[in-house]
Amino acid sequence: MTDTRLHADEVNRTFGDVAALTAVNLDVPAAAVTALVGPNGSGKTTLLRLLAGLDEPTAGTVAYHGPAATREVGYLPQRPSFRPGFTVAETLGFYARLVDDDPDRLVERVGLSAAADRRIEALSGGMTRLVGVAQSLAGSPPVVVLDEPGSGLDPEATARVFDVVERLAADGRTVVISSHDLALVERTADCVAVLDGGELVAHDSPAGLRASWGGPLVETVVDHVDGITTTPADEDTTAQASITGTDTTREADQ
Amino acid sequence: MTRFAALRPALAATRAVGERELIAVVRSRTYWLLTAGVGVVVASVAAAGSGVDTGYVPTVVDLLVPTEVLVPAVAFAVGYRVIADDDRRGTLTVLETYPVPSSAYVLGVYLGRLAAVLATVSIPLILVGGYVAASAGPASPVFATHGGVDSPALYGRFLGSTALLAAAALAVALAASAVSGSRRRALVAGLLGLVAVVAGGDLGLLAAVNAGVVGSDTLSSVLAASPTSAYRGLVFETVVAVAVERSPGAVAVGPAVAGLVGWTLFSLLVATVAVSRR
Numbered sequence: 001m002t003d004t005r006l007h008a009d010e011v012n013r014t015f016g017d018v019a020a021l022t023a024v025n026l027d028v029p030a031a032a033v034t035a036l037v038g039p040n041g042s043g044k045t046t047l048l049r050l051l052a053g054l055d056e057p058t059a060g061t062v063a064y065h066g067p068a069a070t071r072e073v074g075y076l077p078q079r080p081s082f083r084p085g086f087t088v089a090e091t092l093g094f095y096a097r098l099v100d101d102d103p104d105r106l107v108e109r110v111g112l113s114a115a116a117d118r119r120i121e122a123l124s125g126g127m128t129r130l131v132g133v134a135q136s137l138a139g140s141p142p143v144v145v146l147d148e149p150g151s152g153l154d155p156e157a158t159a160r161v162f163d164v165v166e167r168l169a170a171d172g173r174t175v176v177i178s179s180h181d182l183a184l185v186e187r188t189a190d191c192v193a194v195l196d197g198g199e200l201v202a203h204d205s206p207a208g209l210r211a212s213w214g215g216p217l218v219e220t221v222v223d224h225v226d227g228i229t230t231t232p233a234d235e236d237t238t239a240q241a242s243i244t245g246t247d248t249t250r251e252a253d254q
Numbered sequence: 255m256t257r258f259a260a261l262r263p264a265l266a267a268t269r270a271v272g273e274r275e276l277i278a279v280v281r282s283r284t285y286w287l288l289t290a291g292v293g294v295v296v297a298s299v300a301a302a303g304s305g306v307d308t309g310y311v312p313t314v315v316d317l318l319v320p321t322e323v324l325v326p327a328v329a330f331a332v333g334y335r336v337i338a339d340d341d342r343r344g345t346l347t348v349l350e351t352y353p354v355p356s357s358a359y360v361l362g363v364y365l366g367r368l369a370a371v372l373a374t375v376s377i378p379l380i381l382v383g384g385y386v387a388a389s390a391g392p393a394s395p396v397f398a399t400h401g402g403v404d405s406p407a408l409y410g411r412f413l414g415s416t417a418l419l420a421a422a423a424l425a426v427a428l429a430a431s432a433v434s435g436s437r438r439r440a441l442v443a444g445l446l447g448l449v450a451v452v453a454g455g456d457l458g459l460l461a462a463v464n465a466g467v468v469g470s471d472t473l474s475s476v477l478a479a480s481p482t483s484a485y486r487g488l489v490f491e492t493v494v495a496v497a498v499e500r501s502p503g504a505v506a507v508g509p510a511v512a513g514l515v516g517w518t519l520f521s522l523l524v525a526t527v528a529v530s531r532r
Binding site for chain 1: 263266267270274277278281282340342343344345347348349350351352353354
């Protein structure tokens with residue numbers, strides 16, 4: 001593929017006696033979407049935080065191989081929350097000022113121009129998440145790390161967020177996301193890293209995984225990730241698939 | 255030039271954070287209720303005493319004790335949960351990905367909130383001073399004083415000392431907010447900090463004197479270690495004593511100023527370390 005933007009080498013992360021990550025090796029390619037998938041507790045958020053430079057590995061290294069930038073990595077937390085009493089434009093204006101960026105550019109980038117004057121607390125969950133994505137883009141970081149950008153959102157809002165994610169990679173940005181939504185991951189990601197019990201059990205393109213596992217991720221992941229069970233899928237339904245910690249489900253689109 | 259260029263992003267971040275804090279406070283209805291409440295208390299205390307009809311120094315004497323409690327209370331109300339809330343929202347985590355040092359963030363929060371605290375505290379006091387000037391001030395206002403002369407300058411010193419107490423109390427409140435991990439803990443830590451600033455230092459000194467650890471020869475210097483004692487002493491030494499041409503020897507002025515500045519700097523350091531370790 002393309003250049004490696006982030007490289008995790010034999011990364012271990014422990015919290016007391018609990019090993020959250022064990023000997024993880026991962027190359028994150030530039031200008032692509034890399035998705036981390038796995039059940040709850042598999043180490044996705046821990047790995048994301050390490051890749052974003054928000055935490056230090058207990059052993060091993062995480063290296064950034066991108067261009068010099070005021071802000072190398074942008075980050076969207078799992079549940080972004082902002083200071084109430086401020087509008088969308090003011091909120092993004094604050095973050096933009098920290099890196100000498102243009103807040104209007106951020107607002108437009110995520111399609112929130114029409115809501116720029118609305119108070120943060122008056123936004124829907126999906127719009128709040130988009131504000132979070134816009135915040136992660138302040139300063140034009142070469143790498144953007146998004147922790148479950150679609151979690152807790154309705155399908156329409158999730159699709160909107162993932163559309164933004166796709167456009168970011170298309171514009172040359174390196175994007176790392178974690179998600180339980182396997183159907184969207186297969187549609188959006190260029191690379192998929194499957195974590196299970198803190199170990200990286202697979203890392204390939206969606207097509208590569210499909211070829212080596214013998215079917216769509218949502219149907220075959222059960223055979224490769226411990227502790228995941230699956231509800232048989234109806235072949236006629238469109239996928240609304242997710243790993244929810246202990247099970248993989250596929251539901252019909254309503 | 256190069257050093258300034260290196261500091262510029264941090265200064266810009268401090269300014270951005272500070273302005274956000276000030277806007278957040280000013281937009282809060284609670285802040286205006288608090289400001290109105292302080293105004294009512296100050297006006298009531300001034301009206302209840304006879305100082306405002308007599309001069310600046312008698313007014314200061316009337317206001318001193320209530321101010322000792324009011325100012326730290328306002329500072330804690332404005333600052334006790336601000337950093338804890340930013341932590342709860344994930345703002346501190348997000349800011350780690352920006353070129354914003356913890357010290358720039360803490361300083362920005364501090365300066366923004368300090369502007370709000372000073373406005374709340376000083377506006378009623380200035381209005382009272384204005385009333386004194388209109389009703390009881392010296393016929394020829396004296397802006398440089400010598401012993402025995404009441405003056406607006408003395409009232410200005412009172413305001414300056416009060417600002418120092420506010421600065422120290424707010425810094426302690428931010429430190430309490432930074433070391434607590436939740437809003438509830440922030441409230442508890444804030445109340446403990448408030449008690450420590452208002453009464454803890456004095457009680458500790460009293461215990462030290464009773465135990466013989468502090469003698470009468472060193473008392474005036476050691477008093478400076480307690481924020482309220484330092485403040486009270488400063489007002490006595492730089493305002494009341496000047497007017498009565500006799501120093502009560504309440505506290506050593508230099509150590510008192512250093513004590514309040516020290517509380518401020520130490521508390522901001524604690525807050526910065528706590529934020530950087532999150």
